[in-house]
Amino acid sequence: MEIAPRLHAVRVLSGYLYLIDEPAMTLIDAGLIGSGRSVRRYASKIGRSLDDLTRIICTHAHPDHVGGVRELAGDRDVEVLMHPADLDGLSVTLRDAVANRNRGQLIAYFTRHPGEATPVADGDLLPMLGGLQVVHTPGHTPGSVCLYAAQQRILFVGDALQVIRGKVTFASSVFSEDIALARASVARMADLDVETIAFAHYPPWRDDANGTLRTLARTAGN
Ligand SMILES: [Zn+2]
Ligand SMILES: [Zn+2]
16 A cells, blocks of 8 residues: 555565565565565556566564565675674574575575675665665664654654554564663654654554554653
């Protein structure tokens, strides 16, 4: 579904990823392994092809966000952007490749293309949607980032927030590496002017997004 001009939420196995329908096509997150088919089908519905894919920005390095990178990129020259704190995590967990097929395929991607993942840093302004700002919000993983499209007032949060029983709340305490840090990071989101919160696993949220973020930030230390 088109949630803003040239911006689509694409339904995949794990929830949603986002397709920016500009001449240089960009994806925000890559979903699980197996997401390629859904994305290919969606792209063709709007008259695009994965051949137009130029970049994939990963909000963090969990398998349900980077698993699809390899199949989406194929043999094309697709730039993968990620915060280095999560890239470092990938390179030291090589032994997991034996035990975990998903992670193994991911590592295979990065080891087959050494140095090809482009690091992003807090404050970077990426050239899509009229300027997409990188906001480092560590906690769920060390390298979790949110992406803020100021013109559209959309904040892509990855897994830095979630929705439970119809309410926006902090990142999962089960799946987050440092939940106190994840909660503190919400202050960064509350500083922005947000109309739409775009999640990885829930539909976009438009009900008083600013108020929701500010309330969460206020209760982060509780
Ligand atoms: Zn995650
Ligand atoms: Zn996730």
